Amino acid sequence: MGIQNYFEQAQNAVFDYFCSTGILLREDPEYDRTEERTDFVLEYDHYGKASFRRVTAKADRKKICWKESRFLSGDPEDFSRLLTEKISENGEAFSYISCDFGLWSGDQRAAALSCLDSRQKEYIDGIPWKPVRMYHRLPPHMRDIAVRLYKNMHS
Numbered sequence: 001m002g003i004q005n006y007f008e009q010a011q012n013a014v015f016d017y018f019c020s021t022g023i024l025l026r027e028d029p030e031y032d033r034t035e036e037r038t039d040f041v042l043e044y045d046h047y048g049k050a051s052f053r054r055v056t057a058k059a060d061r062k063k064i065c066w067k068e069s070r071f072l073s074g075d076p077e078d079f080s081r082l083l084t085e086k087i088s089e090n091g092e093a094f095s096y097i098s099c100d101f102g103l104w105s106g107d108q109r110a111a112a113l114s115c116l117d118s119r120q121k122e123y124i125d126g127i128p129w130k131p132v133r134m135y136h137r138l139p140p141h142m143r144d145i146a147v148r149l150y151k152n153m154h155s
Contacts, residue, residue, distance in 0.1 A: 008128075011126060011127070011128045012128060014126070014127070015127060015128050018127070022093070022137065023136065023137045024127070024134055024135065024136055024137075025096065025134065025135040025136075026130065026132065026134055027135075028135065029094075029096045029135050038054060038055070038056055039054075039055050039056075040052040040053065040054055040055070041053050041055050074154050075154075076147060076150055076151035076154060076155075079147060079150045079151075080143075080147045083095075083097075083138065083143050083146065083147065084143070087138055087143065092137065092138060092139055093137065095137065095138040096135040096136060096137055096138060097135065097136055097138055097142065097143075097146050098133050098134070098135055099129070099133070099134050099135065099136050100133050101124060101127070101129040101134075102129030102130045102131045102132060102134065103131055103132070103133065112149060112152070112153075113125070113149075114152075115148050115149065115151070115152035116145060116148055116149070120141070120144070120145050120148065123141065123145070124145065
């Protein structure tokens, strides 16, 4: 097995992890992410013997409160402030940005990512983006990437 295969396996494992933990979403984040929750219930039979029964329950889903489909200001500083404000209001775990990286051709992608530093570019290139719009959670490093890309698009 060549080094390229190991690299692809690692990329796919990271991608699967990102999807399973909600860092990346394949669909519009319309609702909070909910996982099935497993609880164990203590029961007694008619002889008084205790046993545990596994019960699976789903938590209620809350609709996401805020969604901006387009930012019209044009000022990168305003965009940066808006992201910071929304992350502060909603929490990092519930703040996402749409990503079309998988829809871009190789040339489009290279041109767009040219404004990123090497670490940021490596992060984006390290994700095997599917050819659909995906949604990435907005931790500080992804927020910085989004602001740089926005600034590059509007300069």
